[in-house]
Structure formats: C-alpha cells, structure tokens
Amino acid sequence: MQPNSALARFLPYQLSLASNAVSGRIAMEYRQRWGLSIPEWRVMAVLGDAGALTQRDLTRRTLMDKVAVNRACKVLEERGLAARTPNEQDGRSHLLDLTAEGHAMHSEIMPLALEMERQLFEGFSGDELDLFRALLDRARHQADGLLDDDLSGGGYGIK
Amino acid sequence: MQPNSALARFLPYQLSLASNAVSGRIAMEYRQRWGLSIPEWRVMAVLGDAGALTQRDLTRRTLMDKVAVNRACKVLEERGLAARTPNEQDGRSHLLDLTAEGHAMHSEIMPLALEMERQLFEGFSGDELDLFRALLDRARHQADGLLDDDLSGGGYGIK
DNA sequence: CCTTTGTAGTTGCGTATGCAACCGAACAGC
C-alpha cells in the first residue's frame, strides 16, 4: 500500500487497521491455547475479577451486546468453566461464577494478556500510553456523541 | 461499565472500543447520505485519488481482502459510479475508474471524511496526533510480527 | 387480585466477512 496516500493518512483507517491486527493476534493466541473466543475471554476476565454476576451485570461491565454475553456464558457453562446458580432475589436471572477449573484457567490467562499488552506497546513511556488512552477515549466519545447537525450545512456542497 | 476494572484499562480493549465507535459512526454517515458501505467508500477514495486501477492494485492499496474489493467494485459498477474497461496489457484483469457521477460523489465525500476526522480528534496538537499514529503503527506491526515463540516459556505458568 | 408495564434472558434471522475452491488467462520450460 502506498504509505502516503490520502487513505493511509486517514486516522480512522489507521485506527481500524491497528485494532484489527491487535484483536486478530489476541484472538489467535486465545483460540490456539485455550479454545476461547474474545467474548468468552472477556466474560472470564470480568468474572475472575468480580465474582458472581448476572448476565445483565456482565453486559454493563463489558459493553458487549447482551446476545454476545449470553452466547459466551452458554459456552463457558458447557465447558465447565462457569456455573449458573439461581438468583434468590430475582427469578428471571441467574448468577454466573467461575468453577474451580475456570479459576485455574483465569490465573493462566491474565498474565498472558498483560504480557501481550506489554509487548505490543513496549518502547513507549507511561506518559505516551496515557496520552494514547486519552486519544482513544476522546475519539470514542466524540464518535458516540456527534450529531448529524454538527456536520450538515458545513459548506462543502451537500444539500 | 466500571471505569477502573482490569478490562477497562486493557489497551487492546480500549483500542477495540474506539475503533468500533469510530467505524460505526463513519459507516452510518456514509450509509445514510450516499448508501455506501465502508469498503465501497475506500475503493472510491483510492480510485478518485489514483485513477484507473485493477482490483489487484486496489487490494494492495487498501489492504482489504480481494473478495471485499471485488464485491465493492461490483456494487459501484452496478450503481454507475465506476466502470470497468478491458486491460489491454493483461486479459485476465480490467481497469476500474470512476464515472463522471462517481467523481461528483467523490468530491462530496472526501471533504466530509476530513471534517469527521477533524471533529473526532479536535483538541489535540499535531505532535500528539503524530504520536498517536506512531503508536497505532507500532501496535499493528508488533501484532503482525509477534511469533508464538516470543510469548511461550516466559515463566507465567503455561506448560 | 388482576392488569399493565418493564426487565432478564433466549432464539431466529439478516447481514457482513473471509477463506478456500474454482475458472480462465498468461507465462515458463521444454
């Protein structure tokens, strides 16, 4: 690809390339080593961190679609990595938690995650990574928040 | 979502959130205004920039899958935004180029793209955006280049 | 109570994506 083409300099495009490469890489590691998808890994990470939660809690904490959470939970349960217990307070939901086997896997998984993160971004200072986080956050919130009005009638020939 | 959970601080996750939000936002604008998907928009951007190209050229310049390029080209042709002419030098391929209508759309599309990019990242200096690009590039190349060997046997309990 | 409204979880379906197999044209070696 031409390194200086307009497309190659377009930040949303560079963001997409980087995200796809990083996610693809991590997905491959988890699939090969433990047969976990990224949604499944995210659910395990949160459960290992926070303990028993409902699916609703998990969707809030992971920002994933409730369907994605449901499917990940179903797989984890079938594999014996998590178990559902009825929720005394609310018969609609159940509480999910890691089994002993799930905890064992969790304790292998998290160090690898942190090690991959370190390798992906090694060579940059803490300040630089903080700025990186700030930029990612800003782009995300701008993207969520921009209204159509903000971009219409700006004088570049769009009726 | 808990802002300080381990998952929320995990950079690959933040990268994925930002990329999804930005791509989703841009995809929505292009779909609503012109009925273009992101692959279609990318092909138009490159064709408008570089002139007639083969699909093979387009896959190299956009880093998209050749199937994605093919499908985008097919749609653009059906909509009369691009046209294929036989390639004199090589009968296997054809040359794609924007039609007059395609050029007209291209001249509306590109300013909107640049305006969206500006709004998404306004409030950051040129230096900060350069660092952002550098970090995205580094993460991408590290992700593409890391070998399994780099992560195995590192002493965090993985057989 | 019974009805209405809201919420957690599940399922079905349409869309997007990408790989792998395939087809036809070009090119290399004999």
Add this chain to the structure above:
DNA sequence: GCTGTTCGGTTGCATACGCAACTACAAAGG
C-alpha cells in the same frame, strides 16, 4: 506449440455479529 504453473477475479460456504421479536418473571397501579 504443448504442458504445467502462476495469477487475477469470482463464487460458495461457513462463521461472527447484532438487532428485533419473543418468553418468563417482576413490579406498580387500580
């Protein structure tokens, strides 16, 4: 100039994803 190999493009298929519709339960209001 025939044969085997490579390459551009296309199609089929299998998977991932998310919305919308649906079920089961809960809470509020009369």
